[in-house]
Amino acid sequence: MIEEIKNNYGTLFENDLLEEINQVGTFKEVPEGFELIKPGSYIKSMPLVLGGAIKILREDNDGDELLLYFLEKGDTCAMTLSCCLGHHKSEIKAIAETDAKLIMIPIEKMEEWTTKYKSWRNFVFESYHQRLIEAIETIDSIAFLKMDDRLLKYLRDKIKVNNDHIINNTHQEIAYDLHTSRVVISRLLKKLEQDGRVKLNRNNIEVIAV
Amino acid sequence: MIEEIKNNYGTLFENDLLEEINQVGTFKEVPEGFELIKPGSYIKSMPLVLGGAIKILREDNDGDELLLYFLEKGDTCAMTLSCCLGHHKSEIKAIAETDAKLIMIPIEKMEEWTTKYKSWRNFVFESYHQRLIEAIETIDSIAFLKMDDRLLKYLRDKIKVNNDHIINNTHQEIAYDLHTSRVVISRLLKKLEQDGRVKLNRNNIEVIAV
DNA sequence: CCATTACAGTAACATTTGTTACAGAAGATT
DNA sequence: AATCTTCTGTAACAAATGTTACTGTAATGG
Secondary structure, eight states: OHHHHHHHHTTTSOHHHHHHHHHHOEEEEEOTTOEEEOTTOOOOEEEEEEESOEEEEEEOTTSOEEEEEEEOTTOBOHHHHHHHHHTOOOOSEEEESSSEEEEEEEHHHHHHHHHHOHHHHHHHHHHHHHHHHHHHHHHHHHHHOOHHHHHHHHHHHHHHHHTOSEEOOOHHHHHHHHTSOHHHHHHHHHHHHHTTSEEEETTEEEESOO | OHHHHHHHHTTTSOHHHHHHHHHHOEEEEEOTTOEEEOTTOOOOEEEEEEESOEEEEEEOTTSOEEEEEEEOTTOBOHHHHHHHHHTOOOOSEEEESSSEEEEEEEHHHHHHHHHHOHHHHHHHHHHHHHHHHHHHHHHHHHHHOOHHHHHHHHHHHHHHHHTOSEEOOOHHHHHHHHTSOHHHHHHHHHHHHHTTSEEEETTEEEESOO
16 A cells, blocks of 8 residues: 555655554545545544545535535545544535545544644645635636536536546536536537537537537 | 733633734734735735634636625634645735734744644634635535525625624625625615615615514 | 715616426336 | 336526616715
8 A cells, every 4th residue: 555655645745654644544445426425424534535536515405516626636635634623524525536545544643643744734734725725716616607617617627537538427417516407507518519519428428629 | 912812812822822922923903995915915924813804805817706704803814824834825805894903923933833832733724624614605605595695694794793783885895795786786685675674775784684 | 056976776678597398319127 | 129217409488697778866075
């Protein structure tokens, strides 16, 4: 495992810390679609992403969803962080977007390392900063963009995290992520196809230019 | 000054730290409407709020605005924090919502204290957590609520931070904060007045029940 | 006091987004 | 092959929000 940790975090953390992560962390491999965090649950360990992508969603009381952002390798979930450190409940839902590899760090260690390792502290601060910025970018999208541009941004993000120009999702699934209706997405995708920017198939969207 | 610091942060910080804040912090009093942070600027000191309220806004490239959240006494601005610690540019705009009292902490001290004081570290983590949650609540509002409910939430927040049931703003100003048009706000406020929930005057909204 | 400006009210209309309903095609199941 | 289910396309319509234009009235400044 140590090799994979070094690949992703080697430049960030000192050797002592890498060694500790290797000692106390639990390696975890999850399949696409696996629910890592349920809203309202308490979290006892924090994931460091080694590979694959994790989708972070917000869910309202009616069960309506909205995609907040994706985590990729080298990332960690700031919400989980703060839930662990502050002993708050989870405010979000996390689903494996692709098959993913993680290391789970027990919450006691996180607190210990915060005191012990400057690099860990910086990592935690930097993670918070990144997530706050991503949350604000999400706000930008919803507040300032119309649905057509939000869809384009979504397609771009999907391509990036999946590293593939083919998006294997139904229109309904996309509608959930963007918190709109299936018909709206179908309508906009059709428009994009007419403009030659995507090619639509069943369960599958081939992105040509977004 | 030390008394005011103790009033707001006495339970949070140990005496040594309070003393240091008193030593190195600069007391600052700003009038309502004062622009504390411009988007895109670099920030060299971090504000701790002693009194009054600060409004944190997001601005897009066209100059369109959206209210993110308010800071009150005992709060600090997580975006500023992370800008300082990570030496990033400001992503937001901060305006004094009311006359406000602040202590400005030089950025070098912040980093020093992060190593030195556990209470400071926890404060910083807790601030990040709060701001992340507020950002997510803002996302909830925009994504899941219609404009009428967003307006109600806005009125409630205003009452809270100003500690006054009279809101001294024009419809246009409210429209800016919620990123919509003046006509829409006038329309919705009129509806609220007809329902007996507010009383409308020039430059001034008397909130009865929201 | 008069002229000017800022603010609020309202109507008419455009646009965007959401909803309902239905049809046909693609897969899956038996 | 016949049936069933899921996914997509489309039309028609409804609701929410945004835009333009014009009004009257309150406040302001000479």
